[in-house]
Amino acid sequence: MLVIWKILAMHFGSDFVLPPPEKTFFTTFKLFTDSHFLAIVGSTLIRSIIGFIFSGILGMGLGIIAGINPLFNAFLRPVLVTIRSTPVIALILLALIWFTPGSVPVFIAMLTMFPFICTNVTDGIRSVDRELVEMAQFYRAGRKRIIREVYIPAIIPFIISGTSSAIGFGWRAIITGEVLSQPEYGIGTLMQNAQTFLNVDAVIAWTIVAVIIGYMFEKVIRWSEHKLIAWRF
């Protein structure tokens, strides 16, 4: 890939179209040492974490109700499908009208992430093995223990897979949101600035940063999966 990149960069011969890889990596490296780097990445991370927490609460709350109550589920499904199939950009444009620049990405993150968590929690609850619940009732395990020791462990794998897809989509949506809403600090803001000034190497450098962080999220999820559902491995 690097070779193709290098060849293409030489072919175009212009940093405004495609800077060579070594220059881009140098720019990326320079970013890490930039005094605002932590503030920028930190702001985007905090936005995504807040968005994730909200979507987690909303997703689990609605997901649990829908898992228990089929009627509510029937009502919720089309709503979720609508949210999921609405282009992110349309949501952002609306959010720009309604919210302050800093909270637009948070709102977008929440809206893109919560349907994944919600559907997975619902599916998880509905897939709980009736026979195991019955067994626990026969042995008079009590409501609290049945929830804690039968339902929750059965749902956790679903929550993890929901979280994994949610974060994958959410992370990209947050940066898109930042590009358009231009909060003071944010990876998306900086990407947009770089693009305006035709600093292509900086655009790619910030992309690399975003990819690295996304990759780290994925790693954390895989790690917690191994921790939380050790019985599967």
Place this chain on the structure above:
Amino acid sequence: MMNLEIKGLYKSFEDISLFRNFSINFPEGEITCILGPSGCGKTTLLNIIGNIIRPDSGILNGFDGKVISYIFQDPRLLPWKTVRGNIEFVLNKNLPAEKRKEITGHFIKLVELEGFEDFYPGKLSGGMRQRVAIARAFAYPSDIILMDEPLKGLDIKLKLNLIQTFSQIWQSDRRSVIFVTHDVDESLLLSNEIVVFSRAPVNILTRQKVEMPLTNRSPDSEYLKRLKQILLNNLGT
């Protein structure tokens, strides 16, 4: 010994009447086997005894306040709990951890699963899982064990093995056991008395005591072969 007794039982599902003025008793401290064709209402009777479904009418004597454990056709183990965790699951949480560990260890030893305490069910064979289910049923401080086709679908070697394990634990414990099956050979090997059920609505076709020590029964013994013939004649096969 007191009897566990059911009198004048009525139960129907929609149009099908399973029990019509049906009565039966189970001697306490014995393994009573209910043998009958599929769908005759054996499982329903277990569920009535276990207080899971209500009879339309009828009297149950001697079951009041009795604690019941179950062995199902599937082991029904919690996949996220180890062998030890699955057995501990049925123990009273108020017991001190030491005591729980002791009970669990004792029964793991009896079902010969030492060394597998920390295995998850997914890592065990079918026979081993069913042994965990047996250990769980005995570890639970119950008065009665209800078994619904616990050996169905297992190969003959495993069956004999589990019957042996079960018999040994039962000998040292002598709990009342009600064991439901449609398999004549199983009933002969794992019971003190066999009650043969007809198709629904249920009649008792015959009641046969198996006068033979429970452990080391051989299906080839003349006595069991004769008994088997009687049972088969009653079942009408």
